Amino acid sequence: MxxxxxxxxxxxxxxxxxxxxxxxxxxxxxxxxxxxxxxxxPDGQPDLQGIWxxxxxTPLERPAxxxxxxxxxxxxxxxxxxxxxxxxxxxxxxxTVAHYDFAQYGLDPNQAKxxxxxxxxxIVDPPDGKIPPLTPEGRKRAAERAEARKRSGPFxxxxxxxxxxxxxxxxxxxxxxxxxxxxANIQIQQGPGYVAILQEEIHDxxxxxxxxxxxxxxxIRLWMGDPRGRWEGNTLVVDTTNFTDRTNFRGSSENLxxxxxxxxxxxxxxxxxxxxxxxxxxxxxxKAELPMVKTQGPIFEYACHEGNYGMANILRGARAQEQAAExxxxxxx
Amino acid sequence: MIxxxxxxxxxxxxxxxxxxxxARRTADGKPDLNGIWQALNTANWDIQDHSAGPGPVAxxxxxxxxxxxxxxxxxxxxxxxxxAAKKKQENFANRFTADPEIKxxxxxxxxxxxxxxxxxxxxxxxxxxxxxxxxxxxxxxxLEDPGPSPAPSWMGWSVGHWEGNTLVVDVTGLNDQTWFDRAGNFHSDAxxxxxxxxxxxxxxxxxxxxxxxxxxxxxPWKISMPLYRRVEKNAQLLEFKCVEFSEEVIYGHxxxxxxx
Amino acid sequence: MRxxxxxxxxxxxxxxxxxxxxxxxxxxxxxxxxxxxxxxGVVTKWELINPHSWINLDxxxxxxxxxxxxxxxxxxxxxxxxxxTKDSLPPGTEIIVEGFQSKDGTNRAVGANLTFTDGRKLxxxxxxxxxxxxxxxxxxPKDPGKN
Numbered sequence: 001m002x003x004x005x006x007x008x009x010x011x012x013x014x015x016x017x018x019x020x021x022x023x024x025x026x027x028x029x030x031x032x033x034x035x036x037x038x039x040x041x042p043d044g045q046p047d048l049q050g051i052w053x054x055x056x057x058t059p060l061e062r063p064a065x066x067x068x069x070x071x072x073x074x075x076x077x078x079x080x081x082x083x084x085x086x087x088x089x090x091x092x093x094x095x096t097v098a099h100y101d102f103a104q105y106g107l108d109p110n111q112a113k114x115x116x117x118x119x120x121x122x123i124v125d126p127p128d129g130k131i132p133p134l135t136p137e138g139r140k141r142a143a144e145r146a147e148a149r150k151r152s153g154p155f156x157x158x159x160x161x162x163x164x165x166x167x168x169x170x171x172x173x174x175x176x177x178x179x180x181x182x183x184a185n186i187q188i189q190q191g192p193g194y195v196a197i198l199q200e201e202i203h204d205x206x207x208x209x210x211x212x213x214x215x216x217x218x219x220i221r222l223w224m225g226d227p228r229g230r231w232e233g234n235t236l237v238v239d240t241t242n243f244t245d246r247t248n249f250r251g252s253s254e255n256l257x258x259x260x261x262x263x264x265x266x267x268x269x270x271x272x273x274x275x276x277x278x279x280x281x282x283x284x285x286x287k288a289e290l291p292m293v294k295t296q297g298p299i300f301e302y303a304c305h306e307g308n309y310g311m312a313n314i315l316r317g318a319r320a321q322e323q324a325a326e327x328x329x330x331x332x333x
Numbered sequence: 334m335i336x337x338x339x340x341x342x343x344x345x346x347x348x349x350x351x352x353x354x355x356a357r358r359t360a361d362g363k364p365d366l367n368g369i370w371q372a373l374n375t376a377n378w379d380i381q382d383h384s385a386g387p388g389p390v391a392x393x394x395x396x397x398x399x400x401x402x403x404x405x406x407x408x409x410x411x412x413x414x415x416x417a418a419k420k421k422q423e424n425f426a427n428r429f430t431a432d433p434e435i436k437x438x439x440x441x442x443x444x445x446x447x448x449x450x451x452x453x454x455x456x457x458x459x460x461x462x463x464x465x466x467x468x469x470x471x472x473x474x475x476l477e478d479p480g481p482s483p484a485p486s487w488m489g490w491s492v493g494h495w496e497g498n499t500l501v502v503d504v505t506g507l508n509d510q511t512w513f514d515r516a517g518n519f520h521s522d523a524x525x526x527x528x529x530x531x532x533x534x535x536x537x538x539x540x541x542x543x544x545x546x547x548x549x550x551x552x553p554w555k556i557s558m559p560l561y562r563r564v565e566k567n568a569q570l571l572e573f574k575c576v577e578f579s580e581e582v583i584y585g586h587x588x589x590x591x592x593x
Numbered sequence: 594m595r596x597x598x599x600x601x602x603x604x605x606x607x608x609x610x611x612x613x614x615x616x617x618x619x620x621x622x623x624x625x626x627x628x629x630x631x632x633x634g635v636v637t638k639w640e641l642i643n644p645h646s647w648i649n650l651d652x653x654x655x656x657x658x659x660x661x662x663x664x665x666x667x668x669x670x671x672x673x674x675x676x677x678t679k680d681s682l683p684p685g686t687e688i689i690v691e692g693f694q695s696k697d698g699t700n701r702a703v704g705a706n707l708t709f710t711d712g713r714k715l716x717x718x719x720x721x722x723x724x725x726x727x728x729x730x731x732x733x734p735k736d737p738g739k740n
Contacts, residue, residue, distance in 0.1 A: 043360045158584045192359065300483060316587055317697040
């Protein structure tokens with residue numbers, strides 16, 4: 001088999017879900033389409049349990065070149081998959097040559113399972129596939145945040161580093177949940193009255209009560225918000241509020257409101273839809289959807305903070321450079 | 334009132350009365366461990382008997398002091414090997430700086446169980462998930478053997494099975510970085526913990542853990558305690574993402590110094 | 594046809610622009626692209642930790658002096674999914690690391706390319722394609738990292 005044929009055959013296998021399964025994936029049918037009766041947990045909930053991945057090639061927002069195009073054709077999709085396979089992630093794509101090889105560690109996205117998706121953007125509403133423009137208040141907040149960041153150097157201390165680097169919160173964790181660059185895996189566990197969603201990075205569990213209780217009091221703010229769930233037919237609907245203003249999902253305020261919908265559309269597929277609204281940030285709500293497909297478990301513990309040698313190395317590196325600059329300046333005198 | 338109940342319960346034998354089926358049942362007929370639970374003791378300060386003592390920060394006065402408590406170790410004796418006994422003494426001397434809890438590290442097993450914060454059991458038919466409020470720690474306990482652990486981890490590699498009313502969890506694959514308490518009781522990466530969760534009433538889970546580590550102890554030993562259901566109608570885990578509370582301790586010395 | 598070309602061009606852009614951040618931390622902040630190095634050493638410990646694994650190795654210089662180095666690599670979780678375990682790179686294994694030294698000038702580096710002394714790549718070299726049931730049977734990419 002030629003070097004090219006291998007990946008293509010593999011692709012056919014990987015995307016077989018989409019090509020062969022009678023149940024449509026994201027964007028190919030309205031989410032309300034119900035197909036058969038999903039299996040149930042012992043306490044009667046539709047069963048969403050398992051290990052899932054939300055890895056995808058489709059970007060959140062539609063690229064400008066694809067304006068007006070909601071879907072790729074099957075041929076275009078095949079082309080995209082082929083190009084992705086031919087172009088392994090490189091250190092340069094990580095922004096530096098000083099980087100480990102992704103493929104050696106199994107972290108090239110091509111090495112992991114991902115759902116096929118003909119959508120050109122995950123955003124389905126507004127129809128242009130773009131996040132709505134910021135409101136004046138949203139722009140002001142963004143400017144203030146940028147200003148606050150400038151008050152200290154990016155390497156002054158741990159607080160000036162990104163949340164992911166600090167092992168506090170990965171941007172993809174949300175909610176809404178968007179794929180991480182790798183280890184984009186999600187475990188769903190159900191018990192009577194609860195659904196728990198564990199994200200591999202950073203071992204965070206969202207525990208969603210289904211008993212209709214109100215949200216926690218306004219003074220309680222949470223990085224990942226306060227989720228409340230209910231079943232609408234076979235769809236799990238999760239309503240999340242009480243965010244901190246530090247989570248900052250694409251410029252959001254602490255009044256971010258996220259509504260997620262999980263529908264098991266096939267044995268190995270969950271359609272994940274989410275709507276975000278935050279009138280203090282965007283003039284209108286917006287909506288996206290993407291499939292999650294079953295993948296291999298178990299999920300190994302992603303203890304991030306505990307082994308975060310990188311943080312100390314980065315700060316130490318910055319101090320070493322400052323000292324070198326200081327000594328060079330002295331030598332000049 | 335709750336505290337009184339706790340003290341009484343501590344002095345009781347940890348097994349439910351013979352023949353008594355105190356467990357709620359899940360729809361598939363298993364003992365129902367679902368719920369939010371919390372230990373009500375001072376084991377996180379010291380799993381052995383201890384008197385009250387001053388805390389590490391004088392400025393905190395009485396609020397920072399160590400509360401007294403009766404131990405949770407059977408016979409109150411931890412059978413350390415001689416070298417390990419010495420190491421424990423060192424740990425104790427350095428406890429206010431060396432305890433991994435100070436750095437917001439994942440707590441390991443069994444310590445996660447008796448940290449002074451709640452945890453929640455989400456029980457499925459094939460696996461049981463335990464989420465702990467502290468540091469967002471979590472364990473998945475499959476009821477089918479997942480095979481050996483690929484590498485050591487903080488919360489270990491668990492497999493569970495039912496013995497009557499008891500969930501028995503076998504935990505291996507734990508690293509050597511966690512302590513049992515703030516008093517410096519410790520273990521190696523050869524640690525093997527067998528936990529037993531037994532409902533003794535709808536709102537009490539009896540917890541036992543047998544601890545085996547031939548690199549550190551001369552024989553297996555056991556801890557036990559009741560765990561109480563958080564019965565508040567609005568009980569739920571909140572976030573205790575403590576990384577940011579530990580950054581000064583861990584990275585403070587690497588901060589940029591204020592320019593002169 | 595023009596539309597089609599436009600789409601293909603967009604695809605190429607998409608593969609770069611649409612990508613999420615590719616690593617847990619800023620590599621350019623930790624390692625110095627101007628300090629490339631090549632280490633030939635013996636593994637003393639493989640720390641299979643997140644967010645990044647670290648290979649500890651002893652490097653012997655021409656005058657016989659042994660120096661310890663730590664080499665950063667990727668998250669181990671995907672390696673586990675591929676079937677690798679803590680026993681896959683035992684202490685005593687002789688390896689060659691091409692990488693870049695850390696900015697703080699200590700004996701730390703990022704391992705851009707890891708090989709056994711016979712040139713086989715670590716992890717890739719011993720992973721049978723298709724060993725992960727979820728993983729497409731990929732031919733190992735041609736000279737990854739150099740494209």
